[in-house]
Amino acid sequence: MKESFITTKLENILKEYGIVEEVTAFRHLQSGLINQTSKIEAGGEQFILQKINHSVFNEPAKIAHNIRVIGNYLAVHHPNYTFVAPVRTSKGADTITLEGGEYYRLFPFVTGSHTLNKVTTPMQAFEAASQFGAFTALLSGFDTSQLQITIPYFHDLTFRYRQFAEAVSTANPVRKTIAEKLIATMQDHFDLVVQFENIKKDPAFRKRVTHHDTKISNVLFNDSDRAICVIDLDTVMPGYFISDVGDMMRTYLSSATEEETDLSKIIVREEIFKAIIDGYSLEMKDELTPAESRSFVYAAKFIIYMQALRFLTDYLNNDRYYAPAYPDHNFNRAMNQSVLLKQIFEKEETLSSYQSIR
Template identity: 45%
Template sequence: MFQAVLSAYGLRADSCKIEPFGSGLINHTWKVCQEGLAYILQEVNTTVFPKPEYIAHNIRAIKGYLDQTAPDYLFVAPINASNGDDFVVVNDRFYRLFPFIAHSCTIDSVQRPEQAYQAAKQFGQFSRILYAFKAQQLKPTIEDFHNLPLRVRQFKNALAQTSSERMIKASFAIEEIIRYYDIEAQYTQMVKSSELHLRVVHHDTKISNVLLQSETGIGLGVIDLDTVMPGYFISDVGDMMRTYLSEANEEENDFNKIAIRNDVFAAIYKGYMEEMNQVLTLAEKQFFIYSGKFMIYMQAVRFITDFLNGDIYYKTNYPEQNLVRGLNQIDLLNKYVARQQEFEEIISEIDKNQEIVLK
């Protein structure tokens, strides 16, 4: 496989050092080194992304726009094959090659508020520089990716069809999801009233999708652009809230380890709003805290729905893992909601200090 793919880029596999790279769970990724040059080779998971041509279309469109409007922005786009194609297809598998950015690194979890700040600033900058780009030009690489009403309907369908055994085991989680139905109702109202503006958003803002400068930790840019498509800013902010605020991730089964870090929340707000403050409308800004509820709740709904359906979507390593994941996210949501007043005070203090700086 490597020889067939790399030769399409003018490289010889037998003279390259090839090793697995990164911690991504969707696409297979390798680092390829040859004669002092380094690349990232990736196989696209066509189960998750059934239309790779949509990914290529979106990246081409954004790159063309940025080449004209922000040529100095670090946009890590794939290298075209020798024949000009976006992908190399071998045995019905899609591969692409990226340049490896020297003196860069990624991290898998937020250990310090500064890391959250750098990431939030990079995701905010990405949306800001694409503010005038018509998001409708982009194609949906994953249909209904962050469609909360759809996820709630799927939950209701699963609830009606699940076994009595799974319903009993998930009874607390089911009650909690129903108790928070207002999160979905608020989202529906926001979209219906056009309070949220369709923008170019990343949709997968985990910390590992930010390139950092190796020595300083300063953000360089965002990567893993397969999910870039039209959406609402609450997707990007909400996913940062979901994955940055607690040191414990969604696999943790000791819920005592799930704890909200206010300093990380402040870092997310500061970094993101330094870039997006002049872009977001006043109405949108009112939903900054809501964004965390939106994404945490949606992920809880998806895990519990999959458990009720018999674990047919997410991979599991032990029985009831999806139930544990769902309960984990419900615990995170409850702890997040309990901090709302503190979050509002943090935002007010940052905004006040920003006004002083501007004066």
């Protein structure tokens, strides 16, 4: 019976945490795209076990450092906040390393919680946005210089555009021809890069503790679908609010995901846009400057455009980063994001009215 749930490797991992009881339940969770995540039960307790993707996060110690210093700050200044910290090993470590360079960590499972894979209602968007806003607001007094960079240039639009331009100059000729119109569209939106450079110079845009990966599956909900807290802090770094808000816009606004190839299904839901602004602003109202409050639409453009650039860059580079499931997969992803961006521009007047009332 035991062997159906546990391997020797898993047994050795759990022993590092002093867990020697029989594993009575084990299942892989499919929501994560980077780390391998599983839910296990042993000794009547439930845990989340993650294998850290070392090719994406090549210095896991930096992740552990960031989570620890943030957790310490919240424990002192906001002790009632639900912060899901890694379980420490018997030796007090945040992660363990196996032979071959595999990194693992264990989290307690939050009883009564669940995650969502897509946004279906404005209330879900509101709840998630308020939690990401609360996370940043509660850490407003935290010294961001304490945070280490886990993915260099992660949301640096200027850097991403430079990668794109280099890919265009060295692209596979066949792929470059296929993507000719999309390349031109991306080049036509270079003004978004210029605006990002202006934001970096503008003191009205403050660098704060930013999550950087605000998809809905990174929020825990209770049985009443009320948000409990945010999770998956691997990409927490100093950043601008446009990163967190923009990523919510990119992943919540359309019911169609970035994998959708029927582009007619990509439709911006205005009620979701408003819910994101309302939820985030509820918690960040004392933090956002007037200039930031007028930049929610730009935040959407910023991240959607950056992701389109990244998919297209990878396509032109023969799929070095995003593993394709079929030929032209990354081209289709880039087209998908380009259509979403086009919708933001087409609905900009209406969308801007939601931010201007703040």
